[in-house]
Amino acid sequence: DADVTQTPRNRITKTGKRIMLECSQTKGHDRMYWYRQDPGLGLRLIYYSFDVKDINKGEISDGYSVSRQAQAKFSLSLESAIPNQTALYFCATSPGSGGWETQYFGPGTRLLVL
Amino acid sequence: DQQVKQNSPSLSVQEGRISILNCDYTNSMFDYFLWYKKYPAEGPTFLISISSIKDKNEDGRFTVFLNKSAKHLSLHIVPSQPGDSAVYFCAASEKDNDMRFGAGTRLTVKP
Numbered sequence: 001d002a003d004v005t006q007t008p009r010n011r012i013t014k015t016g017k018r019i020m021l022e023c024s025q026t027k028g029h030d031r032m033y034w035y036r037q038d039p040g041l042g043l044r045l046i047y048y049s050f051d052v053k054d055i056n057k058g059e060i061s062d063g064y065s066v067s068r069q070a071q072a073k074f075s076l077s078l079e080s081a082i083p084n085q086t087a088l089y090f091c092a093t094s095p096g097s098g099g100w101e102t103q104y105f106g107p108g109t110r111l112l113v114l
Numbered sequence: 115d116q117q118v119k120q121n122s123p124s125l126s127v128q129e130g131r132i133s134i135l136n137c138d139y140t141n142s143m144f145d146y147f148l149w150y151k152k153y154p155a156e157g158p159t160f161l162i163s164i165s166s167i168k169d170k171n172e173d174g175r176f177t178v179f180l181n182k183s184a185k186h187l188s189l190h191i192v193p194s195q196p197g198d199s200a201v202y203f204c205a206a207s208e209k210d211n212d213m214r215f216g217a218g219t220r221l222t223v224k225p
Contacts, residue, residue: 004157033212035215040123040217041116041217042116042118042120042203042215042216042217042218043158043203043205043215044215045212045213045214048212058212059212059214090157090158092157100145100146100163100165100207100209101207102148102160102163103160103213104160105150105157105158105159106157107155107156107157108155108156108157
């Protein structure tokens with residue numbers, strides 16, 4: 001079983017709809033992250049959480065919100081989707097031991113907003 | 115404002131030869147650097163890292179070099195294999211801060 005799972009893997013939605021992407025992990029890591037990948041721009045951080053009560057904005061948080069329901073779950077919401085939110089979204093985790101950390105990524109969710 | 119730049123979108127090399135992927139950064143506070151590898155329909159997977167106290171780190175066929183004065187790092191793959199064909203992302207972070215990624219370089223290793 002994968003350590004970091006994302007649901008759904010693919011989603012098509014319409015402009016203005018609310019959508020939630022979910023991430024679960026079995027690695028026991030404290031820290032979780034949401035990124036989006038766009039061609040030519042690499043991965044950009046949307047939000048991150050260092051523990052259940054901690055939420056932090058990343059580089060591009062506008063238009064997104066997150067919820068850390070439990071140590072193992074971190075969901076990303078688009079309250080009113082727009083076409084330029086069409087992208088590949090990745091969830092990642094890291095141990096939370098502090099200092100330099102390696103992040104471990106889920107398989108991604110491909111989102112198309114029409 | 116991209117703090118981590120991979121200026122070559124693609125690279126093609128022959129099997130058995132050396133692959134050299136390059137990365138430049140602008141933030142002098144970065145002190146930890148990583149390379150990730152990504153296959154289609156999968157998430158990025160960690161490949162190798164280096165801290166700013168070193169200038170070289172080696173793991174099998176993969177070696178990362180860091181030149182702090184030039185704010186440049188490179189990944190060497192020797193010998194290159196067809197299975198190495200993937201997109202490679204360079205990433206950098208300050209301790210306990212968020213990580214910044216480059217745009218990626220697509221490596222193709224031809225048999």
